[in-house]
Amino acid sequence: MDNVIELENVSKTYRIYQRGWDQLKEIMTGRTYAHLTYALHPLNLNIHHGQVVGLVGKNGAGKSTLLKLVARTLTPDLGGHCRVHGRVAALLELGGGFHPEMTGRENVYLSGAVMGLTLQQIDELYDEIVAFAGIADDMERPVKTYSSGMFVRLAFAVATCIEPDILIVDEALSVGDGAFARKSFDRIMHFRESAKTILFCSHSLYQMEKICDTVLWLDHGQVKAQGDPNHVLTEYAEFLNHDSNSRTSLLSPAKINTSSDSDIESTEETLSIPTELKGTARLTQIVAHSGAQSGTALQLHSGESELTVTIEFIYDPTLATPTVGVAVMRRDGLLIASATTHNDDVLIPHHNTGKGKINLLFPRLLLLKGNYQLDVYLGCEKALHAYDQALSAIQLEVVQHGVEQGIVAMPHRWQLTAQDHLLSL
Template identity: 55%
Template sequence: MQVIRLENVNKTYSYYAHGVDRLLEILTKRRHHEEFVALHPLNLTIEHGQVIGVIGNNGAGKSTLLKIIAGTLSPDKGTSHVLGRVSALLELGGGFHPDMTGRENVYLNGTMMGLTIPEIDKLYHAIVEFAGIQEFMDHPVKTYSSGMFVRLAFAVATCTEPDILIVDEALSVGDGGFARKSFNRIMQFKQAGKTILFCSHSMYQIEAICDRVIWLEQGQIKMDGVPSSVVSAYTESLSQNVNAQLNTATTPVENATTSTFVEGTAKIKEVSVMADGVTEKKLDIFSLHSELCVTVKFTSDISLASPTVGVLVINADGRFITSAGTQHDGLQIQRDAKGNATVRVTFPKLALLKGEYWIDVFLLCENAIHVYDHASAVATLNVRQQGLEQGVVSLPRQWAQI
C-alpha cells in the first residue's frame, strides 16, 4: 500500500540581498531577488513499512523533500499525498514556544500533530519518563540546556505512535546515553513495521538501517535502489574530495584519555596499528608478506551490553576495500569490572596490492549498528608489491591445465 506519493513536486527559494528589495520588487514589478531551485519536478512513491534512506550533499534538497512530506512546507508546483499520522524529527523543537513550559509545549505539539487532549494525557507520563527531565517540566523551555531541549523534543515526536517517522540527522541528539536510547526507539519503530524516512551523512547507518536508498543531487533523484548499490555509487562520486578530507582528518583517540566519560555510552581510548613489529602512523607494507595488526582499547558503561569493534580499510579513491568486525566474526568481548577491554585483529600476509590505504576504527553497539565512537585515518598504509598483478587485492587461486 502506498503511503507517500509525490507528483511533479517542485520547490524554489527566493533570496533578497536587502530587506528593501522585496518592497522594490512589488513597486517596480521588476525582479530584485536570486532564486535557488531546491527540488526540480520530482516523482516519488513509498510503500507502507519501507525504511528509506535519503542521501546527498548539502544543498541537494534532502531537507526540503522531507519537509514537504511532513507537511511543514508546501511545494510551488505538484502534489504531495501522505496517508497516516506523520512525526518529523527535522529541526528538533522547532515547534516549541520558548516562553511556555515543557508541559505546555508537550500539549501544544501534541495537538499540532492531531492528538486530542485525552490522548495526550495518556501519553504525557511516557513522554516525560523518556525525556528524563521530570523536575523541569513546569519551567519555561527557554531555560533548558540544549541537551534537555532535544530530549523533550525527541520524546514528543516519538511517543505519539506515528504511522510515518521522518528522521533528519537526529540519531545523535543529546548526550551519549540518550543518543543510544533514541536510536533504540527508532529501531523499535522499524521492528513494528512503521514507514521511516532517514536522512543521514553516515553511510554506515544508512546501509545498516534502510532497505531502500534515494540519492538526491541538485534537487533531483539521481539514483533509487538497494542500499549497497546506491551507497557505493554515492561514495565513489565523492572520491575526488577524499584526499583533502583525509589529509585534514583528526583522530579522536588522541584526546580520548582526557575526555569525560558519559554514562550510557562507550569511548575509544587508544588505537595502534603495527606492521611487521613496527607501530607508526605511516607504515610500509609488503603485499602478501607483511602482517598487519590493529589494536583497539576502549571503555564503556558496564551496564550496557558489551560493545563491538569494527575496522575498515579505505583506499585513496575513498572506496571501502574491506572490513572486519567482532560481531560479524563471532568474538564476544569480555570487559573488566570498569567496562574496559582491548581487542586486536590480525591480517597475516596482507593481501592488499600496491597503493595507499587508510584505517578507520568504529566502536559500535552489540548489534554493530549504533556508532558509539569513530577514529578516522588512524594509520596510513603504503603497500608495495612484486610483479605486475593489478587491482586492490590478491585472491587465493589455483591454476591447472585441463
C-alpha cells in the first residue's frame, strides 16, 4: 500500500526561558539559558492510504503535538522529515482561524483559502457548508456574536465539506450537541467508509477498538506501544488502572431522572418530539431492583442476590432504535465488566412513540464484597456514537458471608484424583 503520511525522525522540542531577558543574554553571550522541553521524541511512522490510526495517552503525552505536525500547523525539529501526500482536513482547534470581526460568510472564504481552495471551489462548496451548519440566517453576522454551538457548527462544516484525503481529529469523533453531534459523527464515519485515511486521538477506548486498524500509545513524548488495537489498548487500560485519577468515557455526563416514581409505557400514539431531541436520543430513567429493594442505591449479597436494571429512554423515531450499554465499575474507577445490546445481538423494538425500555438481568451476583457502580450508555444503532450517558447511575454495596478475596467469585469446583482418594482410606 502507498504511504500517505511518512514521519522520519520527527521530534518537537521547545526552549523555555525563566526570565524575559534570558533569550537576549543567550544571544549576546553565546551561553544557553533555556530549559529544553521535549513534547515529542524522535519518531518514525508510516501510515497507509485508507488506514485508521488511533492515538492514546494521558494528557501531555504528545498526541496533539503529533497531530499538529502532520497537519502542518507545527514544524518538526531540524533533522526530522514529515511528508504528507494529499489534501488534509484537520479538526484540531475548531474555528481557531476564524476572525471574530468578520461575518460567517467571510470566514468561510478565509478558511477555505487557508486550506488551499480556489475562489471557485469555495463558491461551489458554500451552499453545502451553510446547509450542513444549519445557520443560514446568521451568515452575515460577525462570528463574535455567535453562540458556542453556532461557532462549532460552522467550523466543523468548513473543515469537513471539502473532500480530504486525510482527516485528522483531536479528542472528539463528534462535536456539538444533540442532532448535530450525530450528524458530525456520521460525516466522519462516511470518510472512513470512503477509505479516507484517518488519524485521531480519543479517550474512548471502546471507540478506538471498534474503529481503528492500528493504535499508537504515546507517553511523555515517546512511543510505548504500537500495533493491533486489541493488544495495545489492553496494555494501555492496565496502565490506566494504576492511576486512580484516570477515567475513560464516551461523552459528558448526562442529567437524567433516576427515580422510580414513574413508569414510561409505549403507546400507539406518535410522540411529539421536542426540538432538542430531533436527530438524537437521551436517557430518561434508570432504576435497579433486587428482591424488595428498588432505587438507585442497593445492598446486595455476593453469590445470592439477583439484580435487574431497568433502563428507559426517548429518541427521535425517524432514527434507528438506539443501543444500550452498561459498565460495572469499582468505586475507584476500575472497569469490572460490561454488556451492550449490540454485542449481544439484542434488538430493541422500534416504536413510533420514540420511547424505549429494556431490562438487564444478573441472575446471581458474582461480585465480591465492596462498593461498585453502574454506568449506563445510550448509543447509536452501531454502538459507536454515544447519544447520552449516566455515570454512577446505580450504586451497589456488596456484602458476603465468606472470606473470599478479589473482585468476582469465579464458578469453580474441587476434585480429588483417584490416587488421592485411595491414600485417604
